[in-house]
Amino acid sequence: MLPQKSLRKLGVGVNYHWDFQDLIYTHLDRIDYIEVSPDIFCEEVIAxxxxxxxxxxxxxxQDALALxxxxxxxxxxxxxxxxxxxxWNADYLTMLDNYEEQQPFCWHSEHxxxxxxxxxxxxxxxxxxLLPMPFTAEALDLLCPRIQHLCTRYSAPFLIENTxxxxxxFSSHAQAWDEIDFLNQLLARTDCGLLLDLYNFYCNAINFGFDPYAALARLQFDRVIEIHIAGGVTHEGFLLDVHSSEVPEEVWALLEWILPKLPNLCAITYELLEQALPLMGEARIIAQLDRCKSLWNYYLDCRKELDNVAA
Amino acid sequence: MSLLDVQRSLVGLTRGSMGAYENALQLTPGEQEWLTQILDSKGLQVTQQIQQWWRMSRVCSTAPLTIELLKRTGLTDVIVEYITNQPVRTLFFAAELEQFKQFLENHAQVDTTTKTLIAFEAGIKSASQLASANLTTPTFSLSLKFEQNPLELFTALLTGTPLPSADSQGFQLVVDSTLETLWRCYRNGAISTHSPYEQVAAR
Known part of the structure; x- marks a missing residue:
């Protein structure tokens, strides 16, 4: 079952960390949902x-369950x-099985x-x-059955995230796929949705010198269910994915451009590293969420207009 | 080059070595060109640095006293040796700490006090994990002998003051998941107060 058939539009959210608890509880009127990585409640034991x-x-x-x-x-x-x-790390799935028994979730995603x-x-x-997959047929053949398994393992849909x-x-001579080609192939061969990390994509565009608008224009828009936005730093000429700061203006512009094209978008998550909380301060973080919320409202208006035209 | 070989190559390259494995591969000219491109790319250096930053942050946040003692005793190179040469096993804090502890225990340059201190910090992590799991069994218990007063040692490391010298009195530090503060210090068999140092246990 494709994910868009069963999902409600959530709005704007933030990734969960116990350091963010006060901020989230204080601003539950602004924050429509939380994105939880259950791994953070665990330690790994290597025998x-x-x-x-x-x-x-x-x-x-327990703290996260309460929230x-x-x-x-x-x-x-x-x-x-x-x-x-x-x-893959099968124990992660055992852990997620246990988590699902205690916490219902709207969907789950992986990198x-x-x-x-x-x-x-x-x-x-x-x-x-995390290292990237090569955009090859062999990688596609490995990933598709695994992704399809994840689409059906839980009652909630599964989304794949670009990194x-x-x-x-690495590319073989037989194919010359780029990231968008590869993502579209994954979406065509499985029932998963896409978690489009716009900041990640923007980093890749800057670091490897391609036009993010031209590339994203080829994406299968109807499969985008969630968007990630974030900010980072430049190091040695590379824009890094560290979730440590405000969203760059260029990423806000990309978001505004792509939103009307996404009929099945359900959520926009502002990702933040816990170490950024004391550096940015609550006011700057809330300002980012508010800006995101105004774009979300713009998105809802666009969709309403398009639905009216279609009707 | 199979997907598995590509992934082994990438992991090896991000650790700064391909070893004998690369030589064993029958690479096509295209594959050789890709490997050369990676070796020449600034992105490889950046990838290696990101990996090392994360690892350093895991070690610094779980073993801050040990890291400080290594720096104070002129053994910063030992930290660098761990970060750059030891295989990465995990992205998790406790497992990284355990690996760091084993590395220090087997390192000839590392003195007894540092080895005892890393055992204490790893013990606190294990005890706090069990305590957080709300399990009555199993429990974790560890007894460590210090040559210096451990409370003075912790204070010196936390405040940047001079390290205490060896003390002839017997200091024993017990880490136990059933203790409210997870650890207790004994001097000549009697409990020594440690309330100012509970921040260490509460980490």
Missing amino acids: ANNSRHFQLDARKL GRKCPVIVHGLGLSLGSASG LGFTLVKNPDGSEDHAGL TYYLPH
Whole structure:
């Protein structure tokens, strides 16, 4: 089942961290939902035989569950390593199964990338950060059945999120797909929705010198269910995805441009690193959410107008 | 080059080495060109730095006393050696701390006080995890002997004052998940107060 058939429009939200609790509780009139990464309630235990399992911090989970009774929750996973050729992190799914039993969520999402890899000797290496998938047929063949499994494993739909990358992409001579081609192929071959991280996409456009508008114009717009916006820093000439600051004006402009094109958009999430809270301060964060909310209202007006024209 | 080989290559490159594995691959000219492009790219350096920043932040936030002691005793190179040379195993704090502890325990340059201190910080993490899980069993308990007064050592590390010298009195520090503050200090068998230092346990 495609995700847009069953979803309600949530509005504007923020990623959850316990450091944001006061801010979220104080501004529940502005914040329509929270985006939770259940991984943050866990620690990973690595056994001598390299097997991994998550150990839950019940106190942190209970705090989030309490907030989840006040507003809708969506899930954004960090630790699945969806694209690992040597196998994803199955324990993440066990953890998500347990979380779903305690916290209903509107949808769940994961990053298009990998962190884990098995060596020829059977040992496992961790990249230490999310690395991008090559835009190849082999990667597509690996990802599609996994994504389709995620689309049906839970009662909530699944979204895939585009990521930032800083390395030149591997491509075989048989295909010359770019990021948009690859995302469209994933969407065509599965029932997942797209979590379009506009900031990530903007970073890639700046770092690799392509026109984000021309590229995004080729995207399958009707599958975009959620948008991420964020801000970051420039380092060594690269715009980095660190969620540490205000959304750049160029990303606001991209958002305004793309919104009327997205018939099934349900949510816009402002992503923020917990370390940014004392640096930015509450007022600046709320100003970002307010600006986002005014664009959300603009979006709703656009959709109403387009629906009227269509009727 | 299979997807698995591409991913092994990327992980190896972001750790600054491809080792013998790269030589074992039969690369096409196109694949060789891609690897060369990556090696020549500034993005590789940036990717390596991001990985190291995250790792450093995990170690600094879970073992701040040990990191400070290593710096004070002129062993900053040991921290750098860990971050740059030891394989990355996880993105999680406790598992990173455990790996850092094992690395220091086996390091010839690291003295007994530092090894005891990292055992304390890792112990606090384990105890707090069990305490947070609200489990009555299993429990975590660890007893550590300090050559200096540990309370004076913590104060010195937290406040930037000179490190205490060795003390002939026996100091024992017990980390236990059933204790309200997770740890307790004993001097010659008697409880030594540690209320000003509860911030360490509360981390």
